[in-house]
Amino acid sequence: MSAADVPLLALGAGVLGAGGGGEPDRVGTILARRLGAGCHPVVALADLDPDATVVPIGIVGATQVLGEKLPAGVEFVETVAAIERWTSDRPDAVMGIEGGGLNGISGVLAAVELGLPYLDLDLMGRAMPRLDQFTWTAAGLPLTPCALAEPGGQVVVVDRVGPVALERTVRSMVSTTGGWAALALRPCRARELRDACITGSLARARRLGRAALAMGTGAPPEDCAATMGGRLLGSGRVTEVAHRPVPGGFGRGSVTVIDNTDGAVLRIESENEYLMVLVDGSVTATCPDIIALLDRHQARPVGVESVRSGIEVSVLVLSAPDWWCRRPDRLARVGPRAFGLDVDPVLIGRRRRPQEIGRAG
Amino acid sequence: MSGPAVPLAALLSHPALAGLVVLGDGDSDPTSIGVETVVARSVATASEAAPRALLVLLTPVEATDWKMDAIIRQAHVAGASALVLASTSPLPLSASALARRLALPVYGTDDPFTTGAVARDLILARGSHTAAVINDTVRALRRPAGDVEHLVRSLAAAIAHPIHLVDATGHQFAGTAPAPPIDPAELRRLPIDAGAQVVPLADRLLITVPVPLGEGPGVWLGAEAPGHLPADAAAIGAALEVAVHAVGRQLAVDRLADERDARLRAALLGELADAVGAPPPELRRRAIHAGWSLDGWHIGIRVNPRTAVDTVARRTEVLAALADQGLHCEAVEQADGWAVWTSLDSEPAPTDVDRVAKAIRRAHRALSTTLSASVGVGAAHQGPSGLVRSLAEANDAARLAESRPASGYFVHIDQLGLAQLLLAWTRTDTFQPAARTLLEPLAGQPGDLLRTLTAYLDAESSLVEAAAVLGVHRNTVAGRIARTETLLGVRLDDPETRLALHLACRANTSG
DSSP states (O other): OBGGGHHHHHHHHHHHTTTOSOOTHHHHHHHHHHHTTOBOOEEOGGGSOTTOEEEEEEEEEOGGGGGTSOOOSOHHHHHHHHHHHHHOOOOSEEEESOSSTTHHHHHHHHHHHHTOOEESEESSSSOOSOGGGSHHHHTTOOOOSEEEEOTTSOEEEEOSOOHHHHHHHHHHHHHHTTSEEEEEOOOEEGGGGTTSSEEOHHHHHHHHHHHHHHHOSSOOHHHHHHHHTOEEEEEEEEEEEEEEOOTTSOOEEEEEEEETTTOOEEEEEESSSEEEEEETTEEEEETTSEEEEEETTTOOBOOTTTOOTTOEEEEEEEOOOHHHHSSHHHHHHHSGGGGTOOSOOOOTTOOSOHHHHHHHO | OOOSOEEHHHHHHSGGGTTOEEEEOTTSOTTSOEEOEEEEEOGGGTTSOOTTEEEEEOSOOOTTSHHHHHHHHHHHHTTOSEEEESOOSOOOHHHHHHHHHTTOOEEEOSOHHHHHHHHHHHHHTOHHHHHHHHHHHHHHHHSOOSSHHHHHHHHHHHHTSOEEEEETTSOEEEESOOSSOOOHHHHHTSOSSSOOEEEEOSSEEEEEEEOOOSSSSOEEEEEEEESOOHHHHHHHHHHHHHHHHHHHHHHHHHHHHHHHHHHHHHHHHHHHHHOOSSOOHHHHHHHHHTTOOOSSEEEEEEEEESSOOOTTTTHHHHHHHHHHTTOOOEEEEETTEEEEEEEESSOOOHHHHHHHHHHHHHHHHHHTTTOOEEEEEEEEEEHHHHHHHHHHHHHHHHHHHHTOGGGTSEEEGGGSOHHHHHHHHHTSTTHHHHHHHHHGGGTTOTTOHHHHHHHHHHTTTOHHHHHHHHTSOHHHHHHHHHHHHHHHTOOTTSHHHHHHHHHHHHHHHHO
């Protein structure tokens, strides 16, 4: 890949962020600068030796702070150095931890900074808020030992904890330091990764980004949805944005959009990402399908943090990474009930209800 | 279980459901939405079919929760006519927009259990509603009522609807005035011995029962129920039938007290009129006790209804009409009307008298919509004897007013001298034909007998004076008078005959 691909990737990663995961633009700017006029190799799992060592790298914490507390530029290198010292494993390739939002491309930036090829795999295939929503956790693989490096220079290695305890450690570290940190998870062999990761999120981001760019400005929302391979749920003006703080948890919110063709009332429930769409009171889409609000005029994703009353949006749903939907226990981790929404998952492209899928499988 | 459809508007207008708050889709016309049943459910089962139901949710849902949208949707899919939520907090925009889009009226209550139970009784015509209303009515009747107004007010509270008492003319005299007023013809059409009648009016139901007074249906006890809720109307009817006996009894008790007071007042005024000179101290004491101030200046007013009315019952009406014009008056029932007066502390200036007279005139006009009466007003006089005198003048004036439709059946004595008063008498519609008949034989006779007779009587029966006025010889006058006596068949030495002829002449010449 080259610097010319970065805008496409950033745009597509934003769509896969489902409203969350942080804006990829800043990471994109740094990535484009690092790439300069050169190219960087992106490989598939089949291209690697089964014994090759792969390390998943990304950014955790409050992603908005990234704009205020700029990277020192050595965070990725330092996390990998720390994990290398701890495990004596020298990585041969870098993969992503999260398929959407800024982490959709931060793994690539890490690979560039480390001078290692980027393996187009990640642990989510979209943006999600919690570390227990990694495919490794769902597949029973450990996340530790892992290393964190924050922009102030502090480096922490965490080992021998489960995903819930790791989550607690990571959050307390970033909240008392720079607000965000580079995270390198347990280095593993390439053969371990078969059926334990989401494949091709970067390629998907590229496709989505190309579709969004190709549309240019003022494209009909139906076309926009079709080009992205998703379904248009409605398109119109945002009439209400409500935020409700939840004690001890992420704040909840809802966005109301009145469709400007048939007057349907769309209510989009959100946490860090958009989680569910009700059309005229019927649950029409839920996570883990990717719910995206696209600015009607620029075809750019509108995040949970930046959506405002009065803007014109198209509400799209794109299919969830297939890996999550193949087994009910995986779906339970990322479905609406995992976010406290008491409904069964409603997924596009899946006529059968998830429970029946489980029984059939 | 479902009954005939009841308009949602009727249900909502019932006082027991007045606490419902409109939360969503207040735009739908509730008169066009029918409700056949009430379904009360917890949230979890809201998706079961509830066609044409008032769907009452018993557990509150946070208004901002996305489940609110889902509930509205499910109520719509279930076929509900309206949704009642167990909370009155306002809906967020998405939920209210959805309610409007699905044309589903959404209401809120803090007490969904009671709302559901009341609505169910009202829609399904349950006996328990009737029993509850009758029970409340009996309890209200058990409390002692000071008067019929008080009784009707506590009845209205028990029945939870406006209650009124009207007489056969449609005049409301206790409770809440029906608006718009009831057509008395509507009441007269109703059978008097069939208990409570439900009369559907344009915008409401009138439930009415004749009050048994022993002399035909003079008074009706009625309730107004907005909208058309048959179950409620039946319950109100039953309650009114229970209450009507207590109302009848209270009316009789009130009447007895009024009659006694009227008799005492009439006797007191009679004694004052009969008293020679200053009234004795005992009489003064009773007058003061009755609230009459005898020593000031008084302007007597006589109000004589032009048709027979119950002067005891309608005395307050007259006083109220005068009070509306700022006149504080006393009124005493008389055989053919009321002797009324207003008292002043000092001798009134002509402008004061004029102001009082104008106020009386306005009161008379206001009264005329319900009570057609002739009104006479006396001059202002001082003291107890002055009161009697002014009342006597007012009485004369009222009699005079009876035959003067042109002046609006109103005569104020101050505006005519006593002579004019007498003269006015001769212009009355009854006197003039009589005068013409009396003098008929003189017409067409030679010698201008009518003019001669008039001059002669005007000159105090002096031939010489009359001859001078007429410019003829006195023998001519004597001859003409003799001829007149013959033609009329009268003798002019009789003073009564003289007076009658004199008046007849006046009427003829001036008329």
